[in-house]
Amino acid sequence: GAVVSQHPSRVICKSGTSVKIECRSLDFQATTMFWYRQFPKKSLMLMATSNEGSKATYEQGVEKDKFLINHASLTLSTLTVTSAHPEDSSFYICSARTDPLGETQYFGPGTRLLVL
Amino acid sequence: GNSVTQMEGPVTLSEEAFLTINCTYTATGYPSLFWYVQYPGEGLQLLLKATKADDKGSNKGFEATYRKETTSFHLEKGSVQVSDSAVYFCALSSRGSGTYKYIFGTGTRLKVLA
Numbered sequence: 001g002a003v004v005s006q007h008p009s010r011v012i013c014k015s016g017t018s019v020k021i022e023c024r025s026l027d028f029q030a031t032t033m034f035w036y037r038q039f040p041k042k043s044l045m046l047m048a049t050s051n052e053g054s055k056a057t058y059e060q061g062v063e064k065d066k067f068l069i070n071h072a073s074l075t076l077s078t079l080t081v082t083s084a085h086p087e088d089s090s091f092y093i094c095s096a097r098t099d100p101l102g103e104t105q106y107f108g109p110g111t112r113l114l115v116l
Numbered sequence: 117g118n119s120v121t122q123m124e125g126p127v128t129l130s131e132e133a134f135l136t137i138n139c140t141y142t143a144t145g146y147p148s149l150f151w152y153v154q155y156p157g158e159g160l161q162l163l164l165k166a167t168k169a170d171d172k173g174s175n176k177g178f179e180a181t182y183r184k185e186t187t188s189f190h191l192e193k194g195s196v197q198v199s200d201s202a203v204y205f206c207a208l209s210s211r212g213s214g215t216y217k218y219i220f221g222t223g224t225r226l227k228v229l230a
Binding site: 004006032034041042043044046049057093095102103104105106107108109110 | 120148150152157158159160161162165167205209215216217218219220221222223
């Protein structure tokens with residue numbers, strides 16, 4: 001149980017285009033999902049907390065208009081990188097909680113984005 | 117602010133060797149502590165956790181004890197296997213802005229040689 005999937009696993013795009021990454025909870029409903037960014041040999045940095053049916057809460061320093069998050073259902077959250085540039089190239093990872101009041105997060109396999 | 121510090125890797129061990137990966141934290145209050153493992157090409161998997169001081173989390177032969185006095189949560193395994201080769205992340209969970217959030221360490225890569 002508690003399986004989280006991400007799609008796509010890898011994406012290459014041209015500078016200036018937008019890319020959408022999906023995060024799905026496969027066997028549970030997740031009112032809260034999280035989006036992280038991981039730089040090479042660095043820790044995971046929380047970008048935003050995605051809440052079903054409401055606006056995402058972004059961490060300090062994360063551009064809301066650059067990284068659009070939509071949590072339209074209890075099993076799906078999407079991250080759209082708008083007008084992507086090479087510096088947006090990174091590994092993006094989502095997670096979800098099975099218990100809305102709990103602490104434990106279950107992670108997706110990640111999406112590697114390369115912007116040319 | 118809250119933070120997690122892990123030992124620098126990579127750590128290279130022979131099979132059946134003893135493993136210790138150090139993790140210390142800085143936090144206000146009493147956070148829960150976690151170890152996650154990331155195998156090549158896969159997502160992060162919860163390995164073990166501890167929610168209060170002196171708790172010991174254990175799973176698959178790995179153990180870690182929540183030490184409040186030293187603010188540590190070191191990961192140990194008595195005899196590693198080649199299949200344990202992965203990246204290990206220490207994390208703390210603290211409540212902020214109405215929800216629990218994780219803060220991760222940088223990760224420690226473990227390579228076990230046959």
